[in-house]
Each structure stands twice: as C-alpha cells, then as structure tokens.
Amino acid sequence: MTQPNKRSPSGAPAGRTSSRKPSSGPSGSQRAGRRETARRRYEQQSTLQRFRTPIIAAAVIAVVVGVSAFVFASASAPAFACTSVDPLKPAASGELGQVQPDMGNQHVAVGEKVTYPVCPPASGKHINRTGFGPLQPKVYGPDDTSTPNGWVHNLEHGGLVLLYSCDKGSCDDNSLQALRDFSVGFPTSAVCQIPPNVIGPVIARFEEMPTRFAALVWNRVLYMDTLDTQQAYDFFLRYAERVSTDGQFIAPPEPQCNPPAASEDPGASVDASPSASVDAGTSASPATSPSAAPSASPATSPSVEPSPSPSAS
Numbered sequence: 001m002t003q004p005n006k007r008s009p010s011g012a013p014a015g016r017t018s019s020r021k022p023s024s025g026p027s028g029s030q031r032a033g034r035r036e037t038a039r040r041r042y043e044q045q046s047t048l049q050r051f052r053t054p055i056i057a058a059a060v061i062a063v064v065v066g067v068s069a070f071v072f073a074s075a076s077a078p079a080f081a082c083t084s085v086d087p088l089k090p091a092a093s094g095e096l097g098q099v100q101p102d103m104g105n106q107h108v109a110v111g112e113k114v115t116y117p118v119c120p121p122a123s124g125k126h127i128n129r130t131g132f133g134p135l136q137p138k139v140y141g142p143d144d145t146s147t148p149n150g151w152v153h154n155l156e157h158g159g160l161v162l163l164y165s166c167d168k169g170s171c172d173d174n175s176l177q178a179l180r181d182f183s184v185g186f187p188t189s190a191v192c193q194i195p196p197n198v199i200g201p202v203i204a205r206f207e208e209m210p211t212r213f214a215a216l217v218w219n220r221v222l223y224m225d226t227l228d229t230q231q232a233y234d235f236f237l238r239y240a241e242r243v244s245t246d247g248q249f250i251a252p253p254e255p256q257c258n259p260p261a262a263s264e265d266p267g268a269s270v271d272a273s274p275s276a277s278v279d280a281g282t283s284a285s286p287a288t289s290p291s292a293a294p295s296a297s298p299a300t301s302p303s304v305e306p307s308p309s310p311s312a313s
Contacts, residue, residue, distance in 0.1 A: 079111070079147045082119035088210045088223055096235045097215070097222035105156050105253050114149055119208035120163055122216045126152035134159070137196070139180050139203040142166050146204035158189055158252040159200030160236040161216040164227075166205060168212045175212075178227050179203050187233055191241040191249075192257035199256070200236075218252040 048055070089098045101117075103124035108114060110132050114125045126149055127133035133150035134157060140146035151161045164170040164179060182203060186196040206214070211223040215232040217240040222232065242250040249255045 079113060079149050081113065081115045082208045083115060083117045084119070085208050085210060086118045086120065086221065096231065096238060097220050100219050100221055102219055105152075108149070116148065119148075120206050120214055120216060120221065121148050121152055122155060122219050122221050124148070124152055126150065126156065128153060134199060135202050135204075137183070137198065137200050137202050139182075140205065141176075142171050142205050144205075146202070148206070151202045151204060154199050154202050155216060155218045156252055156254050157199045157256055158192065158194065158218070158240050158254075159202065160186075160232070160240055162201055162203045162232060163206040163209060163214045163216065164203070165207050165209060165212050167207050170212045170227075171205075175227070178229070182227075182229055182232070185229070185233070187237060189241050189256075190237045191243060191260060192255060194256055200240075 086098075086100065091097060100122040103117060103121060105123060106125045107128040108125045110127055110129055116124050133153040135146060135150040135154060137154070137159070154161060162179070162182060164175065169175075170179075183196055183201055186201055188195050209223070211225050213224040213227050215222040215224070215235050217236060220235075220239050222235045224231070239251065241252065241255065243259060244250055247259050247261045249259050
C-alpha cells in the first residue's frame with residue numbers, strides 16, 4: 001500500500017532534503033525570515049460618504065435659489081390692493097366729480113402692503129419717506145413705479161393726481177402726448193398759491209377705476225372717459241384747497257399755509273361745515289380763484305417739496 005508523501009515543515013517531501021538554500025545577506029550571513037506585514041484594508045464607503053460633497057453643494061444651491069425666489073417675489077408683489085372699485089355716480093348739481101368716503105391719512109412703512117376699501121383712493125394710508133412719498137410731480141410712464149402708497153401723500157398736501165388706464169385704451173400716442181402736455185398750463189393753488197410742480201400734478205398709470213382717466217384731490221374724484229384738461233384744472237381749483245366760512249381749512253388735511261381769514265379771502269372756496277361739499281353758489285370761478293391772495297404766505301415745511309420716487313426701468 002502506497003503511503004502518502006509527507007512533507008517536512010520546510011515544504012519539501014519527507015525524507016528529502018530541501019535543495020533550497022537559506023537566504024543570505026551580502027556578508028554571507030543568513031538572513032532572518034521575512035516579517036509578516038499586516039495588510040491595510042480599506043473599508044468600502046457608504047453612498048452618503050461618496051457623494052457628500054455634491055450633496056452639500058446641491059443643498060447650498062437650493063438655499064440660494066429659494067432665498068432669491070423669496071426676495072424676487074417680495075419685490076414684485078403688489079404694494080397695495082383694492083377691496084372694490086369706486087362706482088361711477090352722476091355729479092351733483094353745480095359740482096364737478098363725486099365725493100369719496102374719507103379713508104384716513106395714516107403713515108405706513110416702506111414695503112407695507114396697503115388695502116384700500118375703494119379705488120382709486122382719494123385718501124388713505126400712505127408712505128412718508130424721502131424717495132417714496134410724496135411723489136415727484138411729473139408724468140410716470142406705463143412701466144414706471146407710481147403706487148397710491150406714494151401719491152396719496154401728494155393729495156394730503158393739496159396736490160392733484162391725474163390717473164390713466166392703459167387697459168381701457170389711454171396709452172396710445174395721442175393720449176400719452178396729452179398727458180405730457182397736461183402740466184403746461186397747470187394753475188397755482190387757490191388758497192396757498194403753491195405753484196405747479198411742487199406738490200402736483202402727479203400723472204400716473206392706474207387700472208382699478210371705472211373710466212379711462214381720473215383726476216383726484218383729497219376725498220374727491222373726477223372721472224373722465226375723454227381727457228378734459230380745463231375741466232381738470234377747474235376741479236383742482238375748486239376742491240384741492242377749501243376753507244370754511246370761518247376761515248378754517250376743510251381740505252386738504254395737511255395744508256401748506258396758514259388758514260386765511262374769511263373776510264380776507266372772498267375768492268377761495270368756502271364751506272359751511274367740514275362734511276359739506278362745495279356749493280355752486282359759494283365756489284369761486286377758476287379764473288378768479290388764483291388771484292385771491294391769502295393773508296399768510298405758504299408754509300416753509302419741508303414736506304412741500306416732494307421727493308422723487310424711483311421708477312422702474
């Protein structure tokens with residue numbers, strides 16, 4: 001029976017002498033056996049570890065995009081809203097335009113959204129800050145920034161605001177030229193004798209109204225489907241600055257001069273009470289109103305000079 005080959009510890013079959021010579025160094029001395037070196041093993045990384053950098057970069061980009069979208073949405077959000085559009089009413093006998101309910105004259109911060117109960121607002125909340133309100137008197141184009149948050153402040157000082165609607169067809173070349181010419185013959189105010197282009201007129205686009213054009217003074221609106229420049233001037237002279245029979249201002253809420261004595265200002269519009277509208281018999285004609293010289297000169301309040309409003313490019 002054949003016996004299986006047995007090997008010696010050196011790896012050679014038993015009974016045989018290994019012919020392999022031990023390794024020796026340059027000096028002939030036998031080298032020590034090789035040291036066993038533990039191999040370094042690298043553990044396999046998880047998916048999160050392998051893609052950590054791209055994931056972090058994507059998260060940062062998402063945050064930046066989100067913040068940018070929020071800022072853009074905030075900037076493009078409307079600064080005002082309208083609960084209702086003012087219904088068109090026939091003018092009372094001997095009067096121009098129609099009265100609007102007083103919505104107050106509270107100041108608000110820049111960026112604060114204002115909801116007006118009635119639009120276009122002839123009163124209400126507005127901004128009191130350089131560059132935002134009152135607006136600089138001029139023609140604001142269809143794409144310019146000119147919100148009621150700013151121009152209601154002009155009304156509060158006795159100015160006139162002329163609005164036009166592009167949606168209703170007031171942005172053709174002829175209409176825009178007529179709007180640019182509107183301030184050419186604009187009169188000085190009836191009581192404080194404030195010259196044009198100090199607090200008015202402000203000419204701006206506005207869509208939430210019943211007609212193509214609308215002239216506004218404090219608490220009163222003259223709606224027009226055709227721009228009647230002279231009628232708008234008359235409207236301004238009769239209602240922008242009004243005093244009662246005892247010489248106290250009825251409008252605007254922040255007049256730009258001291259109230260004249262009734263006996264010294266026979267040509268200015270007068271009213272029996274603050275809540276009453278101007279009567280046709282007591283209202284001065286547009287031709288004679290500017291010539292009435294009040295006893296006091298216009299106040300030198302810094303608010304007389306409205307600050308320019310930034311316009312969208």
